[in-house]
Amino acid sequence: MRRKLVILAIVVGAAGALISAPASAEEAVVVTSSANRGPGSLRAALATGATQISIAADVGTINLRSPLNWSGRSLVLTGTGQAIDGNGAVGTLLTLRTTQVQISGMTFRDTAGSAIRVVVPRSATGTATVDLTDVTVEDTSLHGVHIDDLAGSSASVQLRTTDVVVSGAGIGESDQDGVRVDERGEGHIIFSSIDSMYEHSGADGVELDEGGPGDVVFDLSNSKFLRNGPLDPADLDDGIDVDEADAGSIQARITQSTFDHNYDEGIDLNELGPGDVNALLTSVTVVDTVDGDGLQVDEEDAGNVVVSVASSTLVDNDGDDIDLDQGDAGTGVFRLRDSTVGSINLDGVTQL
Numbered sequence: 001m002r003r004k005l006v007i008l009a010i011v012v013g014a015a016g017a018l019i020s021a022p023a024s025a026e027e028a029v030v031v032t033s034s035a036n037r038g039p040g041s042l043r044a045a046l047a048t049g050a051t052q053i054s055i056a057a058d059v060g061t062i063n064l065r066s067p068l069n070w071s072g073r074s075l076v077l078t079g080t081g082q083a084i085d086g087n088g089a090v091g092t093l094l095t096l097r098t099t100q101v102q103i104s105g106m107t108f109r110d111t112a113g114s115a116i117r118v119v120v121p122r123s124a125t126g127t128a129t130v131d132l133t134d135v136t137v138e139d140t141s142l143h144g145v146h147i148d149d150l151a152g153s154s155a156s157v158q159l160r161t162t163d164v165v166v167s168g169a170g171i172g173e174s175d176q177d178g179v180r181v182d183e184r185g186e187g188h189i190i191f192s193s194i195d196s197m198y199e200h201s202g203a204d205g206v207e208l209d210e211g212g213p214g215d216v217v218f219d220l221s222n223s224k225f226l227r228n229g230p231l232d233p234a235d236l237d238d239g240i241d242v243d244e245a246d247a248g249s250i251q252a253r254i255t256q257s258t259f260d261h262n263y264d265e266g267i268d269l270n271e272l273g274p275g276d277v278n279a280l281l282t283s284v285t286v287v288d289t290v291d292g293d294g295l296q297v298d299e300e301d302a303g304n305v306v307v308s309v310a311s312s313t314l315v316d317n318d319g320d321d322i323d324l325d326q327g328d329a330g331t332g333v334f335r336l337r338d339s340t341v342g343s344i345n346l347d348g349v350t351q352l
Contacts, residue, residue, distance in 0.1 A: 028052040034082075036065045042084075046070045054078040055106075064090045067113070074100030086111030092142070097121060099128040099155065109138040112172065114146050122151035127187070129158045136165045141172025144201070147181040156187030156214065162194045170202035174232040177204040177241075188214035188248075197224040202231030204241040205262070213247040215275070220254045229263035236263040236291050242270065249275040249303070256283045264292035266317065276304045276330070284312040286321070293319035298327070305332040305349055312339045320345040 029050040033040035042062055045053045049072060057080040064086055075098055084093050084106065092113035101118055108115035115137040120128045130147055137144040144166040149157050159181055170176030178201035183189045189210045198205030205228035210216045220240070229237030239262040244250050250271050259266035266286040271277045277299050286294035294317035299305045305326040314321040321342040326332030332349030344351075 028054060031055040031059055034060045034062050036063060043068060052076045052078075055080055055082050057081075061085055063087060064093060067091050068094045069097075070095075071097035074098060076102045077106070078104050079106035081105055081107075083107040083109055085109055086113075088112060092117045095119065099124045099126070101129070102131045102133075103135055104133040105135075107136040107138065108140075109136075111139075112141045114142040115140050115144050115169070117143075117146045117148060120147070120149040120151065120153050120155060120157060122153050124149075124153040124155040127156045127158050127190075128153075129160070131160045131162075132164050133162045134164075135161075137167070137169055137178075138165075139168045140170065140176075142170065142176045143180045144169030144177070145179045149183045149185060149187070152185040152212065154186045156190060157181055157183045158190040160192045160194075161196045164193070164196040166196075166198045166201065166205070168200045171231060172202070174235065175203050175237075176231075177201055177207045177237075178228065179206045180204075180209065181207070182209050182211070183214060184211045186212055186214060189216045189218075191216075191218040193218075193220045193223040195222050197226065198228060198239070199224070199226040201228040201237075203229055203237040205229075205238070206240045208240075208242045210244045210248060211246065215248045215251060216242050216244050217251045218242065218253075220257045222255070223257045225257070225259045225262060225266070227261045227263075230290075238262055238265040238268040238292070241265070241268045244271045244273070244275060246273045247275055248273065250277045250279070252277075252279040254279070254281045254284050257285075259284075259286040259294070261288045261290065262292075263290040265289060265294070265296045265319075266292075267295045268292075269297045271299045271303060272301065274302045275299075276306070279307045281307075281309045281312050284309070284314075286312075286314040287316050289317040289319065291318050293317060293323040294321040296320075296323045298325045299330065299332075300327045302329040304330045307333070307349075308335040308337075309339050309341070310337040313341075315340060315342045317342070324349040
């Protein structure tokens with residue numbers, strides 16, 4: 001009898017452990033409910049600390065009543081077409097404190113804050129990487145997507161967007177962008193956009209803001225920047241705005257991309273400390289800015305400006321179609337091939 005009781009106690013204890021134990025960080029969790037909270041919900045899945053979360057195909061729109069938060073080493077969040085809806089009232093829909101994020105197959109919409117905010121811990125090193133694939137962001141009061149390294153970690157920050165649409169972001173306050181990447185430490189900003197669109201943002205469609213000594217390296221391919229920047233009439237904004245404020249360079253490659261009817265510059269590259277600006281535009285269209293240049297490059301301290309434009313069209317912009325300024329010690333070189341360009345203004349830059 002005693003032996004049976006011991007065995008029974010072990011079995012009951014094991015069963016209790018199975019019921020109460022949270023998922024391990026390595027274990028995949030499946031979201032099976034569209035409820036704001038409770039068993040099977042996305043909120044419950046995030047609370048387990050799992051690093052892999054998928055949403056079942058039969059789960060519909062998830063209507064949030066409060067923000068979602070998660071922190072950990074890395075997170076892979078895979079949807080099957082679901083929308084995360086803030087119904088105009090929730091703050092930031094999803095805040096992640098981590099250095100490795102992959103999100104795919106989801107829509108984030110209608111919120112009084114941002115859609116996705118990734119906070120890079122101050123202790124982070126190496127490269128903090130955020131991958132967004134087949135993601136849509138719509139109708140946010142603050143930044144649509146915000147990668148936040150304002151704490152000044154030593155890590156570089158890398159954002160990759162593929163088949164992403166950001167529409168109607170930053171419409172509640174001034175200086176709120178479709179996508180904002182902030183880096184304040186020793187690392188670099190690395191950004192790539194493939195087959196993506198940024199439209200109707202209150203401020204910039206994309207802003208890359210490097211406040212430390214690192215570089216900004218970005219690559220745009222088959223991407224569109226449309227009608228961004230109208231919210232603040234006293235400070236209209238750009239299709240893409242890149243600011244490098246300390247020692248560091250800007251390296252840009254833009255291919256088969258369109259910038260149409262943005263309210264300040266279509267493409268605005270600003271290098272304010274010692275460092276170079278190297279930009280290559282191929283098969284790019286920049287047209288119809290409302291109150292700015294098509295392509296503006298401004299290098300204010302010691303450094304070189306090298307810009308090449310090929311097989312592109314830059315016309316009908318409110319300011320100059322191309323405006324290149326090399327303002328201090330250094331050289332400026334501009335190459336134009338097989339392109340249609342209206343007005344060109346060069347200051348400290350020689351066209352070859």
